[in-house]
Amino acid sequence: MTPWERKLWYEFLRSYPIRFQRQKAIGEYIVDFYCAKAKLVIELDGSGHYTTEQIISDKVRTEKLENMNLTVLRICNLEIDRNFNGVCEHINSIIKMTTP
Numbered sequence: 001m002t003p004w005e006r007k008l009w010y011e012f013l014r015s016y017p018i019r020f021q022r023q024k025a026i027g028e029y030i031v032d033f034y035c036a037k038a039k040l041v042i043e044l045d046g047s048g049h050y051t052t053e054q055i056i057s058d059k060v061r062t063e064k065l066e067n068m069n070l071t072v073l074r075i076c077n078l079e080i081d082r083n084f085n086g087v088c089e090h091i092n093s094i095i096k097m098t099t100p
Helices: 005-011 052-066 075-084 084-100
Strands: 021-026 028-034 041-045 071-076
Touching: 005 028, 005 041, 005 075, 005 084, 028 052, 041 052, 041 075, 041 084, 052 071, 071 075, 071 084, 075 084
Parallel strands: 041 071
Antiparallel strands: 021 028, 028 041
16 A cells, blocks of 8 residues: 555544445456445545546546446545545545435
């Protein structure tokens, strides 16, 4: 795991009341974090995700995961550094909207 993945996992997702998995294989992909109950995929994007080639690849990946009826949340590593509490609140609000 990257430092940002470790921070999100150990400081929030690992103890979240609804179970998350890390490095979960879904179809042809391995996603950073997955919550089956919320059908939520969380992907953390570092600087390598902002090249033209990677932007296109990530778009295709997101579309394929969304076609499996999953919600994909992409979070920039910089957001983990600068607004960790806001990131956690955002994840929490998405889960509340997507779980019965």
